Amino acid sequence: MRRVPPSCNRCGMAEVHQLIIQYGIEEARRQAVTKHERQVVEAAYQVLSEDAERIGYTYSGFALTSLPHKPQQDLLWKREGHNLTMLIESGRDRSGSPLGVPYGSYARFILLFLQSEAIRTQSREVELGRSMRVWLGSMGLSIGGKTYKQVNEQARRISGCSLTFFADRAGAQIKSRGGFVKTEITMTDVLNEHQPALWQDRVVLDEDFYRALREHPVPVSDTALRAIGPRSLVIDIYIWLAYRLHALKRDVEVSWLSLHTQFGAEVERLRGFRKYFIECLTLAIAAYPDARVEVTERGLILRPSRPAIAKVS
Secondary structure, three states: OOOOOOOOOOOOOOOHHHHHHHHOHHHHHHHOOOHHHHHHHHHHHHHHHOOOEOEEEEEOHHHHOOOOOOOOOOOEEEEEEOOEEEEEEOOEOOOOOEOOOOOHHHHHHHHHHHHHHHHHHOOOEEEOHHHHHHHHHHOOOOOOOHHHHHHHHHHHHHHHOEEEEEEEEOOEEEEEEEOOEOOOOOEOOOOOOOOOOOEOOEEEEOHHHHHHHHHOEEEEEHHHHHHHOOOHHHHHHHHHHHHHHHHOOOOEEEEHHHHHHHHOOOOOOHHHHHHHHHHHHHHHHHOOOOOEEEEOOOEEEEEOOOOOOOOEO
16 A cells, blocks of 8 residues: 655645545554654544544634744733734733743643633633643643643733734724633642642633633534644644634635744744644644645645534534
8 A cells, every 4th residue: 555645735644534544543553654644643543533522612813813832031922813913911920020921732721621611601600620630631731740830830821911802893993801811720739639629619701701702612622632732833723724614615825924924923934934834734634634725835725624523422
């Protein structure tokens, strides 16, 4: 059998789902040569192996803008997407010292949990405790030691920051200013496998943020997020594809410059961004089997696709 070429224009090993279905996971693993290809195979297999998916949710604004991937020196983070601008400003602690802007995969997973629970319960008040620890653990984040400190740090940054969205609608600019949460996400100092909770009982989402989330939710797959793991750019690309592909009526071309503007704030050179983006895109598509995306010299061609949530329990 001929090996699927890693340079194929549907993002490298793009036929991995068909390969697994037709020939089995062991053959797919045998054909995966590089570390990246092995990651793609395992992500695709994990998604295909689930009989039913648990649905998560995120605000559509995060499909067009995103948090930083790395710690920032600046206390203000600005990102622009299609007709949307997001500003995140660092909060301060009791002494007046800046907390910093939330960043990375841990911040994204905390926010995904909060948003998903708010939509499921139809309430701004989200219960934390053991449920958040279990959910983060299912995403591959074992809460202990170094990870405990990193998650706690991102929770503090999320709790303290202010959030502003500017949207252009019908020729007018709409501004929404608030935060992610009204009450702080705090963790205990107890690290014990038998400890029932690491967080306080509940947290309340900011009213404006909750309203925007309810009006514009994007369904995502917990299974896909688990397959992606703590890879922040892959998470962003997956959410972007989940938001855009199923709503398309025709093929749409997105230039490398546009992609760099949206996703490449921390990669200065377009050439370096393109290579890294394609690797991350391949993993995102492995977690979204029905995504129809083609890589070209000019950018991407997005084609109308089935929704990211194909199997609902």
